[in-house]
Amino acid sequence: MKKAGLVIVILATVLGLLQFFGPEEPEYAPVNDLAGLPGEVNSIIRNSCFNCHSTQINLRWYDKLTPANYLVYDHVLKGRKALDFSKWDSLTPQAQNGILYYSLNKILEGEMPLASYNAVHPDAKLTDNAIQTLKNFLLTRTPRKSAESAQISNVNQQFSNFISGKMALSKQAVQPSPNGIEYIPDYRKWKAVSISDRFDNGTMRIIYANDVAVKAIKERKINPWPDGAILAKAAWKEQANADGSISTGQFWQVEFMIRDSRKYASTKGWGWARWRGSDLKPYGGTAAFITECTSCHKPMKDNDYVFTKPLYLMGHLPNNNKK
């Protein structure tokens, strides 16, 4: 009994002394409500995300104790660096929509708020109601109007040209990207490994992988991806049909990431290229356009700069799962 008492006294003393040490508290500045968002959306984000994604931090006393504060402040600084809602007003409406959409995905995947944070701040975890509120709000930012029949037949023609390969008969017919990368017409025949529906900006995408990349996916050797792997992403404008269904509309663009760790060492080991519109115009005035690609893909640096998590379908399961 006595011994236990002594241990507690020593522990308390050590913890007490520790409070003279510790990291500097992150900068604090109040943040206005995010313009353009309804009150209920503002309060969800303020309540669950501001501590790590804005300068308006409201930490509990126990967050500030050494040694917990080392971890907490590190989350605050890293989180703020990745996404800072204090800078909301300086963003274009498209960028704001993109952030909200990306945030919703992080929430749905259970990645945000961080699990370790939810454990000690249970009220920060989003309720199903709160998630539905965010979804409903995002849908109002991009209302869907049904298309005219002329537009529908135009788009159908375009899609059949895409399928048949008429859209780009050969790579000679399409100018190379300003960084010298040549168009790869065959991507349409590759395996589709994922799809995404960006309802925030009204586009639908298919992510394709060439044989080398598909093999790497099967073997789960995709971090890093092997040389020779190519990922393509084709995007269409969404088209709302009179019956309420959504289908692909105008062809928007196709992008490639081509793995060659030596040739493309200066651009994160990937060759980047994009062609816009159904006439496949190379994107970017000069080779400097690549910085646009790499800076937006940079948050995925620990995932070899790739966003897509390939869908593992039955036929894709690696052998060791067959038992």
Ligand code: HEC
């Ligand atoms: C305890 C701190 C913490 C809380 C609370 C938190 N986040 Fe994060 N968040 C982080 C950290 C740290 C990162 C950076 C992760 C990394 O660098 O890998 C991050 C990254 C993100 C990213 C990715 C940004 C990028 O460019 O990669 C999004 C989006 C995001 N958070 C959204 C949210 C939303 C929405 C909420 C509230 C529902 C939230 N987070 C709550 C700490 C937090």
Ligand code: HEC
């Ligand atoms: C505004 C941010 C942003 C910019 C700029 C950007 N990308 Fe992406 N890219 C994404 C996101 C997010 C995905 C994930 C798929 C999706 O949601 O469409 C993606 C996916 C891809 C993919 C499929 C593989 C993967 O990482 O998932 C390719 C290929 C690709 N991008 C190429 C490019 C090229 C080439 C450029 C530059 C011309 C570029 N991207 C610029 C955000 C961006």
